[in-house]
Amino acid sequence: MANSVTITIDGKQISAAEGDKLLWVALENGIYIPHLCGIKEKEKPDASCRLCFVEVEGMANPVTSCTLPVTDGMVVKTRTERVDRLIATGFELLLTNHRLGCAKCAKNGSCQLQKIAKERGLKLRLTRLRSVLKEMQTDDSLGSVAFDPSRCVLCGQCVWADRKENKGNIGFIRRGISRKVSTFGEVPLAESGCTRCGKCVEVCPVGALVKNS
Amino acid sequence: MELMEGELEKITAEVEQVIKDQGTERERLIPILQGVQEKLGYLPKEAMKKVAEAVEVSEVEIYEIATFYNQFRLNPPGKHQIKVCMGTACHMTGGNIIMESFERRLDIKEGETTPDREFSLERVACVGCCALAPVVVVDENVEAKVRPTRVDGILLGFDMEKKAAEKEMQKAASEQKTQEEEG
Numbered sequence: 001m002a003n004s005v006t007i008t009i010d011g012k013q014i015s016a017a018e019g020d021k022l023l024w025v026a027l028e029n030g031i032y033i034p035h036l037c038g039i040k041e042k043e044k045p046d047a048s049c050r051l052c053f054v055e056v057e058g059m060a061n062p063v064t065s066c067t068l069p070v071t072d073g074m075v076v077k078t079r080t081e082r083v084d085r086l087i088a089t090g091f092e093l094l095l096t097n098h099r100l101g102c103a104k105c106a107k108n109g110s111c112q113l114q115k116i117a118k119e120r121g122l123k124l125r126l127t128r129l130r131s132v133l134k135e136m137q138t139d140d141s142l143g144s145v146a147f148d149p150s151r152c153v154l155c156g157q158c159v160w161a162d163r164k165e166n167k168g169n170i171g172f173i174r175r176g177i178s179r180k181v182s183t184f185g186e187v188p189l190a191e192s193g194c195t196r197c198g199k200c201v202e203v204c205p206v207g208a209l210v211k212n213s
Numbered sequence: 214m215e216l217m218e219g220e221l222e223k224i225t226a227e228v229e230q231v232i233k234d235q236g237t238e239r240e241r242l243i244p245i246l247q248g249v250q251e252k253l254g255y256l257p258k259e260a261m262k263k264v265a266e267a268v269e270v271s272e273v274e275i276y277e278i279a280t281f282y283n284q285f286r287l288n289p290p291g292k293h294q295i296k297v298c299m300g301t302a303c304h305m306t307g308g309n310i311i312m313e314s315f316e317r318r319l320d321i322k323e324g325e326t327t328p329d330r331e332f333s334l335e336r337v338a339c340v341g342c343c344a345l346a347p348v349v350v351v352d353e354n355v356e357a358k359v360r361p362t363r364v365d366g367i368l369l370g371f372d373m374e375k376k377a378a379e380k381e382m383q384k385a386a387s388e389q390k391t392q393e394e395e396g
């Protein structure tokens with residue numbers, strides 16, 4: 001059993017197990033920090049969404065809370081000017097290749113992008129940056145599930161869930177702006193080794209992997 | 214990409230050899246893929262599947278690596294290799310238009326190979342002669358200040374070469390035939 005430590009988040013005293021990652025400690029204590037890529041059980045977090053920034057007393061720069069182990073006496077602020085700016089930019093960058101259209105999206109109302117926008121007073125549209133969205137085809141080869149890569153935020157939740165459940169059927173291919181979730185040889189899901197376990201749909205935080213209605 | 218006759222046997226043999234040399238540790242994945250590509254000129258799907266099996270990782274993980282690094286190619290090199298420069302100077306002078314012209318004429322996308330394996334099309338970064346932009350390297354030759362009409366010209370040249378070679382072959386064959394008949 002790890003030592004119990006006391007930390008302060010936004011003025012609130014919280015006790016936690018030493019070494020636990022700050023993001024999860026905050027969330028479990030009712031303090032919201034935006035996050036998309038964080039996976040609690042993952043030893044080495046990807047820290048790729050860049051949305052979970054906080055400031056910690058004694059640290060020169062904002063840090064990603066999903067990678068930060070808590071230590072005794074840590075003093076954390078989830079809202080500072082620098083943090084807000086980083087998150088606002090990171091969020092808008094995600095939207096530059098996101099096909100918006102919440103009204104017709106299966107995740108409307110339960111989407112994590114909508115939640116972040118609401119929590120942090122951000123707009124679900126582009127204000128400073130221009131769109132780089134490319135035409136991409138939805139894969140509904142499975143019938144029961146639709147995968148729309150133009151709504152994918154590359155969080156990696158589905159890839160993780162798939163590898164835990166199966167021998168690994170989907171993954172991140174290419175890099176940079178061409179990066180996307182796909183299968184071996186980029187075949188439709190129905191032609192891949194997909195076992196139809198449905199785990200990836202369960203964990204997708206946005207409207208990219210959804211049940212077909 | 215369709216495999217050619219005897220290619221699957223070659224793939225199997227080469228992959229087995231590379232695995233024997235490199236071992237099956239996950240850490241060796243990149244050297245293994247490099248070794249396979251060195252032998253085969255590219256990474257055919259069948260080879261990636263065999264590597265996945267030997268190293269005991271999923272096929273998609275091999276595909277992730279193969280599509281992440283520029284050094285890996287998923288299509289066989291063509292008999293003629295066309296490399297369109299997309300460096301800054303060439304980009305500014307319309308390198309993308311040249312790329313599109315090749316794509317349209319060959320009916321393949323960047324990074325692909327024509328089904329008859331005559332041509333492969335790639336993008337490269339600055340090849341070091343920006344004053345000649347836009348530049349295309351065709352096999353070993355540098356083509357300077359390329360315009361879409363030159364794209365047609367280059368391909369027409371190869372076409373004529375091929376036809377001439379075929380004619381030669383036919384001629385040689387018929388000569389041999391008459392010789393045989395006479396002899």
Ligand code: SF4
Pocket residue numbers: 098099100101102103105106107108109111112113114124151206207208
């Ligand atoms: S994924 Fe979320 S933000 Fe995107 S269209 Fe759907 S509901 Fe809106």
Ligand code: SF4
Pocket residue numbers: 151152153154155156157158159181200203204205206208209
């Ligand atoms: S499909 Fe969904 S879960 Fe998978 S990477 Fe994209 S957004 Fe994340």
Ligand code: FES
Pocket residue numbers: 034035036037038046047048049050051052064065066067
């Ligand atoms: S949750 Fe920390 S970077 Fe994505």
Ligand code: FES
Pocket residue numbers: 298299300301302303304338339340341342343344346348
């Ligand atoms: S940018 Fe093409 S040769 Fe330099």
